[in-house]
Structures are given as C-alpha cells and as structure tokens.
Amino acid sequence: MTTETTDAELTIWRDGRFQADEWTRAAEDEAVADGPAILPLERFLAERDALVSRNAPLGVSVEPNEAIEELAPHLDRVALVTLNFPKYSDGRSSSSARLLRERYGYVGEIRAVGDVLIDQMPLMRRCGFDSFAVTNPVTRKQLAEGQWPDVPFYYQPTGSTQQAEVPAGTRPWARKPS
Amino acid sequence: MYRYDEFDHGFVAARVDQFRDQVARRLTGELTEDQFKPLRLMNGVYLQLHAYMLRIAIPYGTLSSKQLRMLGHIARTYDRGYGHFTTRQNLQFNWPALKDIPAVLDDLAKVEMHALQTSGNCIRNVTTDHFAGAAADEITDPRPYAEILRQWSSIHPEFSFLPRKFKIAVTGAPKDRAAIQVHDIGLELKRGPDGGIGFAVYVGGGQGRTPMIAHKVRDYLAEEDLLAYVEAIMRVYNLHGRRDNKYKARIKILVHETGAEEITRQIEAEFVEVRKTELLRLPDSEIERITAYFAPPVLAEKPARSSAFEAAKADSAAFADFATYNVTPHKAAGYGVVTISLKPIGGIPGDATDVQMEAIADLADAYSQGEIRVSHEQNLVLPHVALDDMPALYAKLAEHGLATGNAGLVTDIIACPGLDYCALANARSIPLAQDLSNRFGSPERQKEIGELKIKISGCINACGHHHVGHIGLLGVDRRGEEVYQITLGGSGDETASVGTLVGPGFKTEEVVDAVETVVDTYLKLREGPDEPFLAAVRRLGQQPFKEALYGTA
Numbered sequence: 001m002t003t004e005t006t007d008a009e010l011t012i013w014r015d016g017r018f019q020a021d022e023w024t025r026a027a028e029d030e031a032v033a034d035g036p037a038i039l040p041l042e043r044f045l046a047e048r049d050a051l052v053s054r055n056a057p058l059g060v061s062v063e064p065n066e067a068i069e070e071l072a073p074h075l076d077r078v079a080l081v082t083l084n085f086p087k088y089s090d091g092r093s094s095s096s097a098r099l100l101r102e103r104y105g106y107v108g109e110i111r112a113v114g115d116v117l118i119d120q121m122p123l124m125r126r127c128g129f130d131s132f133a134v135t136n137p138v139t140r141k142q143l144a145e146g147q148w149p150d151v152p153f154y155y156q157p158t159g160s161t162q163q164a165e166v167p168a169g170t171r172p173w174a175r176k177p178s
Numbered sequence: 179m180y181r182y183d184e185f186d187h188g189f190v191a192a193r194v195d196q197f198r199d200q201v202a203r204r205l206t207g208e209l210t211e212d213q214f215k216p217l218r219l220m221n222g223v224y225l226q227l228h229a230y231m232l233r234i235a236i237p238y239g240t241l242s243s244k245q246l247r248m249l250g251h252i253a254r255t256y257d258r259g260y261g262h263f264t265t266r267q268n269l270q271f272n273w274p275a276l277k278d279i280p281a282v283l284d285d286l287a288k289v290e291m292h293a294l295q296t297s298g299n300c301i302r303n304v305t306t307d308h309f310a311g312a313a314a315d316e317i318t319d320p321r322p323y324a325e326i327l328r329q330w331s332s333i334h335p336e337f338s339f340l341p342r343k344f345k346i347a348v349t350g351a352p353k354d355r356a357a358i359q360v361h362d363i364g365l366e367l368k369r370g371p372d373g374g375i376g377f378a379v380y381v382g383g384g385q386g387r388t389p390m391i392a393h394k395v396r397d398y399l400a401e402e403d404l405l406a407y408v409e410a411i412m413r414v415y416n417l418h419g420r421r422d423n424k425y426k427a428r429i430k431i432l433v434h435e436t437g438a439e440e441i442t443r444q445i446e447a448e449f450v451e452v453r454k455t456e457l458l459r460l461p462d463s464e465i466e467r468i469t470a471y472f473a474p475p476v477l478a479e480k481p482a483r484s485s486a487f488e489a490a491k492a493d494s495a496a497f498a499d500f501a502t503y504n505v506t507p508h509k510a511a512g513y514g515v516v517t518i519s520l521k522p523i524g525g526i527p528g529d530a531t532d533v534q535m536e537a538i539a540d541l542a543d544a545y546s547q548g549e550i551r552v553s554h555e556q557n558l559v560l561p562h563v564a565l566d567d568m569p570a571l572y573a574k575l576a577e578h579g580l581a582t583g584n585a586g587l588v589t590d591i592i593a594c595p596g597l598d599y600c601a602l603a604n605a606r607s608i609p610l611a612q613d614l615s616n617r618f619g620s621p622e623r624q625k626e627i628g629e630l631k632i633k634i635s636g637c638i639n640a641c642g643h644h645h646v647g648h649i650g651l652l653g654v655d656r657r658g659e660e661v662y663q664i665t666l667g668g669s670g671d672e673t674a675s676v677g678t679l680v681g682p683g684f685k686t687e688e689v690v691d692a693v694e695t696v697v698d699t700y701l702k703l704r705e706g707p708d709e710p711f712l713a714a715v716r717r718l719g720q721q722p723f724k725e726a727l728y729g730t731a
C-alpha cells in the first residue's frame with residue numbers, strides 16, 4: 001500500500017490511483033474562487049456569460065433530477081461534470097453519463113460523487129465515468145488493495161466506456177477489456 | 179436450445195468466482211449482513227423467514243433434460259429433496275446453507291445455468307410462452323428474441339440500478355400465454371405490413387398493490403429495432419421513474435402519472451436518438467445466429483390421427499381427461515404438447531421432488547427431444563410428444579404422481595409461497611391451495627366446472643398473480659387475523675383484466691366455503707357448459723356473487 005492511498009486528502013480515484021482533488025466547489029451564494037471551480041448546474045446556467053471571462057477551468061455539478069440536456073449546449077466551456085449518486089442504488093446519473101458521452105460528445109472528465117461504492121464502479125466506468133470521489137472507507141481500502149470487481153465479459157455496447165474494449169468472438173456486441 | 183459459447187461460460191464463471199469470494203468474506207465476518215445484502219441479491223440469494231433462498235433463472239422457461247437432472251441433484255444434495263417452480267418461470271430452493279451456495283452455482287454453471295438477475299432492481303429473467311416453438315397457433319418462436327434481450331440486459335451497466343425491478347415478457351402467438359399485458363414491457367410478435375417480423379409493444383402493466391393493464395405504445399416495431407426501442411423505454415424509466423416511494427416506483431406508475439400519450443412521446447423521441455447511433459441495430463445475421471439455436475426439432479412424420487392415442491382415450495376415463503386438459507395441439511401433425519401438472523390434488527402447487535425432476539428429465543429424453551418447459555402457471559411442459567407415445571408417457575407419469583389431468587381446471591391453482599416461507603406474507607397461501615384442491619378435487623366436479631383459474635397471493639405484492647385470477651384470493655391482515663379477500667373476473671391473457679374485489683374478506687375457516695359459493699353461483703347462472711367462468715362473470719357482473727356471498731341486505 002502506498003502512502004498516497006492512505007492519505008485522506010487524496011479523495012479522487014482516477015487512472016487507477018488516488019489523487020488530490022484540485023477543484024473547489026462554489027455554493028449558491030459564494031463568490032467563485034480562483035482556480036478550477038465547480039458550480040451547481042442552475043448557477044452555471046444563470047451566470048455562464050460572466051463566467052467565460054474567468055481564466056480557470058469550470059466544472060458543473062449535476063443532480064440526478066436535473067436534465068443533462070440543459071448543459072449540452074455549453075459543454076465546450078466545461079472541463080468537469082460531476083454527477084451525484086445520492087444512494088448507490090440510484091442509477092439515474094449513469095444514464096446522464098452515457099448521454100453526455102454518446103449523445104453530446106463530451107470528452108472532458110465525468111466524475112461520480114456521492115454514495116460511490118466499489119461494486120458499482122466498473123459499471124460506472126462503462127457508462128463513461130472516468131473519476132470517482134470516494135469517501136466510503138471500505139471502498140477506499142479495497143481500491144487501495146487493487147480490487148476492481150469487474151466481470152470482464154460485456155454483453156452490450158455502451159458506446160462510451162472509459163476503458164479500452166475489444167470485440168470478443170464473433171458476436172456483434174460482445175466485448176472484453178483489451 | 180441456446181448453448182453457451184466460451185464467452186458465456188467465461189461470464190458465468192467469473193461471476194461465480196466473484197460471489198464465492200464475497201460469501202467467504204461474509205462467513206468470516208469481514209462483510210456484515212448489511213454489506214453482503216446487495217451482493218447476495220445480485221446473485222439471486224434472498225433471506226426468507228427461516229433460511230436463505232436461492233432463486234435460479236430458467237431463461238424463458240426452457241430447460242434441457244440435463245439441466246433438470248442437475249436441478250434434481252441440487253435438490254437432493256443441498257436442499258431438502260425438492261424445489262419450487264415459481265410464477266416467473268424460475269426455480270427456488272428454500273433451504274440451501276450459505277456456505278454451499280457457491281458449490282450450487284458451480285453445479286449450475288456446468289449445465290449453463292445461473293442465478294443472476296433473479297432479484298434486485300434490474301431487468302429480470304425474460305419470460306415467454308411455455309408452449310413456444312411447439313404451439314400450433316404461433317406466428318414465430320419468441321425465444322430467440324427473449325434470448326437476445328437476456329444477453330443484452332446481462333449486467334447492463336446503465337440499467338442495473340433502476341427505480342424498481344423490471345419484467346419483460348414476449349409472446350409469439352395471438353393467444354397470450356405469457357401474460358404480456360401485466361408486465362413492465364410486453365412484446366407481441368406479429369407480421370408487419372411488409373410481411374416482416376416485428377412487435378406490438380406494451381408498456382406499464384403490472385400487478386402488486388396497484389395492478390394495471392399495459393398501454394400499447396407501438397403497434398408495430400421492426401425486429402431490427404427491438405433493442406434500441408427497449409433501451410429507449412429503459413432510459414426514460416431510469417431517469418424519470420419515481421424513487422421516493424418503493425410502492426410507486428414501477429414503470430406502471432410513471433405511465434399512469436405521466437399519461438400514456440406523453441410517455442409514448444418521450445419513448446419515441448428517445449428512440450429516434452438511440453436509433454441514430456445505430457449502436458443497437460439488430461443485424462439479421464445475429465437474429466439468424468440466435469434463431470438457429472431454437473430450430474424446431476426434426477420430428478418423424480406421423481399421421482394426424484393416432485389409433486393408439488384414440489384407443490387409450492376410449493379405454494380409460496382418467497387418460498381421456500389427461501388428453502383433454504393436459505395435451506395441447508402441436509404445430510406438427512400427430513404430436514401434442516403435454517402439460518405435466520405440479521398440482522396433484524391436495525398437493526403444494528409448483529413443488530417437485532428430486533426424484534420427480536429426474537423422472538421428468540428421463541421422460542423428456544424418451545419422448546420430447548430432451549426438452550422441458552416451465553410455465554408461469556407453475557407446471558412443467560413436455561413440448562414435443564408424439565400422440566402415439568402418450569399412453570406410455572401417461573403411465574410413467576402416473577408412477578411418479580405426475581399424471582393429474584387438471585391443467586386449466588379449478589385445481590390447477592397458482593399460489594405464492596406465502597406465510598410458510600415468505601417474510602412479507604400476511605397469510606398462508608399453500609395450505610389454502612391444498613384445501614381448495616381437496617374440496618374441488620373429484621374429476622366429475624372439476625370437469626363440470628370447466629376452465630377456472632384460481633390464484634392466491636399471501637400479501638399485496640401479488641406474487642401469486644391474484645389480480646389476474648378468474649378467482650383471486652389475497653391474504654390480508656385484519657387486526658392480527660389472517661383474512662382472504664376475493665376478487666372476480668381477472669385475466670392475464672390477450673383479454674387481460676384486473677379482478678374486482680367482491681366484498682369484505684373471509685377468515686381462513688370460511689374462505690373455502692366462500693369460493694365454493696362463488697363456483698356454485700356460476701354453475702347455477704351460466705348459460706351452459708360452453709360459457710366458462712370468466713365469460714359468465716363478465717356477463718353477469720359482481721352482483722349475483724355478492725348476493726350469494728353476503729346476502730341481499
């Protein structure tokens with residue numbers, strides 16, 4: 001186990017390791033800090049014209065009950081979208097992630113936040129997530145140990161996976177990690 | 179039958195290994211029951227009143243003799259010598275020890291079976307007509323499409339955490355034996371204007387505490403668009419289905435609250451987008467590849483009339499009844515589809531012992547091309563039996579207590595596990611089914627009554643499908659006492675309807691008499707033996723039954 005992964009400051013699981021979160025979140029009525037900043041969708045939509053003059057990356061946080069379509073026209077200005085899982089069993093943000101990648105062609109970072117547990121993470125990655133804000137201690141420990149509970153036989157194309165996948169056999173859609 | 183290739187084998191093996199590890203961690207205490215729960219549910223392991231229960235998927239209810247033999251082996255080795263066939267074309271083992279479950283899953287994997295997606299808020303086992311591929315009235319075999327849906331939905335990354343469980347049923351015949359209109363999605367195969375194959379698509383049917391008949395959202399969908407359309411429905415549901423209340427989370431509530439027209443518009447709009455990507459367009463070659471697995475068996479040519487069959491009917495009244503009620507016309511002349519009733523008079527609906535399972539497997543090999551089906555009515559089916567062989571088959575079934583000639587009759591009762599097993603139950607289902615079966619069990623009585631489907635649920639979750647019973651019985655709790663409500667006029671076929679509550683419930687010791695009163699009222703008021711119970715209830719309405727049950731006051 002590396003010292004990195006035991007460090008509670010390193011909250012973001014990305015590219016197979018824990019990393020520091022370089023983003024700050026601006027709440028409803030706070031001024032947007034310098035540097036990379038995440039705004040709630042509603043605020044982003046309201047203030048986006050003023051925000052473009054900022055000289056730092058913008059992120060947008062989207063709740064599962066918010067329509068991802070509203071963000072679609074502005075994605076070229078967005079470097080990070082965080083999608084919330086209020087409970088691990090709430091799969092709405094997985095649909096939002098696929099829409100971002102597949103329908104709206106978004107290539108920036110999509111981060112899962114909220115109740116992010118290891119058993120869902122391989123599925124999330126296949127929906128287009130590429131980073132995960134992980135607070136659950138058991139999941140943190142398991143990831144640090146190198147666990148990744150994937151069943152590496154995929155029966156359906158998602159069109160948006162964040163891992164390299166190759167066709168498996170002759171079926172039109174069977175895939176496995178390359 | 180579908181056969182696993184390397185990919186399917188790899189998938190199931192990887193999943194079993196993963197679960198074996200999780201079970202080991204649970205047994206050492208590394209995982210608490212709370213942490214283990216979502217993991218076991220993804221593998222078909224429930225916790226019941228007294229023990230863990232393992233629910234095994236029987237995709238679209240099709241089994242090979244080899245598979246059924248293995249189920250018998252598992253029943254004997256890891257359970258108490260029997261298994262329970264459910265209304266979802268699945269099999270449940272009620273008494274496995276947790277430590278044995280990985281070994282059971284290994285055994286299942288050897289015969290290309292598993293327990294995945296038999297629980298949890300995902301797309302469940304796709305069900306279909308238990309006479310598929312054999313029935314004379316079929317347009318085309320629905321199982322290839324059910325298999326395509328099964329594969330596509332296996333651990334679907336986007337649709338494994340839906341608001342609630344999701345059930346899809348497919349029928350290939352206009353006579354709907356798959357109850358598609360009470361499923362989340364119902365698909366009816368049909369010929370299109372161009373002569374091609376496609377589907378009428380129904381959405382938002384369901385039972386449970388708010389029973390609803392599905393809305394038709396598409397009159398004709400070309401087969402190549404099957405997955406794109408289903409994905410569109412799933413996405414609309416995943417994003418917009420209610421998650422604030424478990425009892426309002428099924429798609430039927432979304433359809434009801436949004437309105438059928440608006441939901442159709444949303445689905446169609448989503449479908450246009452999904453279709454554009456072409457990602458899910460079903461190639462003809464894939465349909466052909468899967469269909470080839472379900473090629474009809476090569477059956478020796480036979481004359482339409484079998485003298486052996488006719489002679490046996492003339493000879494034995496019991497065989498004649500069996501031939502009338504349990505043998506359905508086959509596509510091929512000189513053949514029949516045999517329903518093996520798991521409803522012996524006074525028995526437990528849907529239970530089969532290890533010995534019975536093995537016997538049926540042997541009979542399938544001898545007389546039915548090694549194939550068996552599980553019906554949602556909790557019976558087994560031998561789909562391809564020569565009429566010439568019926569007398570011999572009947573004799574062997576009789577040796578194992580499997581020759582009850584009551585398919586579709588009053589004693590062919592569907593019952594959920596109820597209070598004997600289920601932690602959610604208000605009331606017993608199985609003993610009531612047994613009492614009713616004994617009350618109506620004489621062959622003359624059953625024949626006189628004719629077609630009558632009684633369905634019993636031990637609580638409002640309606641696993642016993644009481645809403646679509648011609649007579650439905652629902653266990654409720656009335657101030658700590660088990661009471662049964664009676665509904666009349668439900669049906670799960672192509673004329674689907676939800677039964678109507680006839681009045682206040684009856685206590686355990688009253689309910690069998692009450693059902694008999696209903697049946698006697700029908701016999702008195704029907705236009706003749708040609709008017710079945712359901713038709714009579716639809717004509718007469720509730721009033722005469724109410725009067726008979728509660729008096730005229």
Ligand code: SF4
Nearest residue numbers: 594600603636637641
């Ligand atoms: S209907 Fe109720 S009692 Fe019967 S099996 Fe379902 S949940 Fe249990």
